[in-house]
Amino acid sequence: MTNAILAEGLVKRFGQTTALNGVDLAVRQGTVLGLLGPNGAGKTTAVRILATLLRPDAGRATVGGLDVVRDAHRVRGLIGLTGQYASVDESLTGSENLRLIGRLHGFDRGAAKARAAELLRDFRLEDAADRAAKTYSGGMRRRLDLAASLVARPQLLFLDEPTTGLDPRARADVWDIARELVASGVSVLLTTQYLDEADQLADEIVVIDHGRVIAGGTPDELKRQTGAQTLAVRPALESDVDKVRAVVAELAASPELAGGVVTAQVTDPTVLPVVVRRLDDAGVAIAELALRTSTLDEVFLALTGHRAEQEEEIRA
Amino acid sequence: MTTLSAAAPRVRPLAGVGQSLSLAWRGLVQIRHNPMELGDLSFQPIMFVLLFTYLFGGAISGDPQAYLPFMLPGIIVQSGLMATMNTGMGLSIDLHKGFFDRLQSLPIARWAPLAGRVISDTVKQGWSMFILLATGYAIGFRATQGVLGILGAFGLMLAFALLVSWFAVFIGTIAKEPEQVMMYGFTAIFPLSFLSNAYVPTHTLPWWLQAFVKINPVTQLSDAMRGLLTGGPVLDHALYGLLGGLVFAVIFAPLALVRLKRR
Numbered sequence: 001m002t003n004a005i006l007a008e009g010l011v012k013r014f015g016q017t018t019a020l021n022g023v024d025l026a027v028r029q030g031t032v033l034g035l036l037g038p039n040g041a042g043k044t045t046a047v048r049i050l051a052t053l054l055r056p057d058a059g060r061a062t063v064g065g066l067d068v069v070r071d072a073h074r075v076r077g078l079i080g081l082t083g084q085y086a087s088v089d090e091s092l093t094g095s096e097n098l099r100l101i102g103r104l105h106g107f108d109r110g111a112a113k114a115r116a117a118e119l120l121r122d123f124r125l126e127d128a129a130d131r132a133a134k135t136y137s138g139g140m141r142r143r144l145d146l147a148a149s150l151v152a153r154p155q156l157l158f159l160d161e162p163t164t165g166l167d168p169r170a171r172a173d174v175w176d177i178a179r180e181l182v183a184s185g186v187s188v189l190l191t192t193q194y195l196d197e198a199d200q201l202a203d204e205i206v207v208i209d210h211g212r213v214i215a216g217g218t219p220d221e222l223k224r225q226t227g228a229q230t231l232a233v234r235p236a237l238e239s240d241v242d243k244v245r246a247v248v249a250e251l252a253a254s255p256e257l258a259g260g261v262v263t264a265q266v267t268d269p270t271v272l273p274v275v276v277r278r279l280d281d282a283g284v285a286i287a288e289l290a291l292r293t294s295t296l297d298e299v300f301l302a303l304t305g306h307r308a309e310q311e312e313e314i315r316a
Numbered sequence: 317m318t319t320l321s322a323a324a325p326r327v328r329p330l331a332g333v334g335q336s337l338s339l340a341w342r343g344l345v346q347i348r349h350n351p352m353e354l355g356d357l358s359f360q361p362i363m364f365v366l367l368f369t370y371l372f373g374g375a376i377s378g379d380p381q382a383y384l385p386f387m388l389p390g391i392i393v394q395s396g397l398m399a400t401m402n403t404g405m406g407l408s409i410d411l412h413k414g415f416f417d418r419l420q421s422l423p424i425a426r427w428a429p430l431a432g433r434v435i436s437d438t439v440k441q442g443w444s445m446f447i448l449l450a451t452g453y454a455i456g457f458r459a460t461q462g463v464l465g466i467l468g469a470f471g472l473m474l475a476f477a478l479l480v481s482w483f484a485v486f487i488g489t490i491a492k493e494p495e496q497v498m499m500y501g502f503t504a505i506f507p508l509s510f511l512s513n514a515y516v517p518t519h520t521l522p523w524w525l526q527a528f529v530k531i532n533p534v535t536q537l538s539d540a541m542r543g544l545l546t547g548g549p550v551l552d553h554a555l556y557g558l559l560g561g562l563v564f565a566v567i568f569a570p571l572a573l574v575r576l577k578r579r
Contacts (some may be wrong), residue, residue: 081417086418087414089342
């Protein structure tokens, strides 16, 4: 499988600050790469370099096989950029915005108009087509932003924090749109601070902090990579909890009891059948038995030493 | 891939012109959704002409009708100079709202966003100047140098504004928020436009102020404008005024372009 985006050793400095300090990335064709990191980690700088808005100080990157510096103009013909740093003109209507971008892509007047109408319909903005974008709700604005980046049917899409500040329904809308695009073969580089967003959309995740890649892999690999899994057992009879605790203690260190549930951290997923067998041998009826992986929140905390959500508060 | 990209095609100049015109269209369509801007462009010129004529005319020239031919060319230069700040303001808004980045991510000529903005702002400048002249006509101003004189006045004003707008573009790139553009702009342009003979004859000023007023390009341009509209020497004043504008462009164009590239 070929790479839609490939970056090697990207470095970018702004004065004394090193925003990117040797970042490698690869987005495989037709997949979503989630670029995860707290504010100021360098996510947006990476996107801006790959979208030809910034030149890297060192390293190289190709998008669709084209070098982002030497072949910047042709790269721009392949990509769509959406998110916090690529908005629409608020004083134009939705339709005018999309027509303008169509014209700038070289569409003639009729084609630009037709494409705008098509996108407005697909993104449920028909009724607002002739209203200035500044009157749109947050969710509508984001849908228009997305539509604007899709005018020329890019094969490669940058979604830079596409749902920051949106309510849950509007977020789900954006996610649906992203999934449809990926299903139609578009490759996506998604940056986000929301771990559930990366979990929902990304095939692979790269975690960056302070301009460096600190972890990478599929969401499941990442969850396995850091932090153990959690085993939880609830006996049918509350009087059995001590027996349960004894069985679990044989297999995992320091089981805890809370609300009739015995939990313990385990590293070996094969303990599950063993637990079932031994509890059965001990004659304990089980009401609930689960082995769940760590959440991405826990992964993020383990990797960066701070929770992602804290950054949100600083921002707001 | 390597053979394909070896050509490294860029935007053809003609395509760049088309893109600039599309973006100029955008600048003009904005007016429809922003009545404030229409007010700035149309009502403000009317108000200023009436205000200056009837408020200061008697005090400065003894009679508003005597003041009007002196003042109107001056106010054209001054309001043209002030209006260049709109270019900086619009650019600053685009930079902060992220629309500029959207444009930069499109396969268009790098100069098209700026060119488009300047084209639409030049049209707006022309419109404002037309309103100024029309208001002047309504209260008794008459251009005596014919159609060529009027066309020359438009041409001179727009050329000067175009040169000075590089200063506005630079301000637009350094302002931390769009509101700052007006603040910086007025701080620089207010003294420049008032310390001239746009509104008052030079000989009424103290000698040290006269020294500055005489070398101010706004003075020279106002005199050239008077020549083109109501008669008198034009060429030297016009060249001197444009030279002043050129100094703005030579200093601020490179600074502005560096700022835009380094963002």
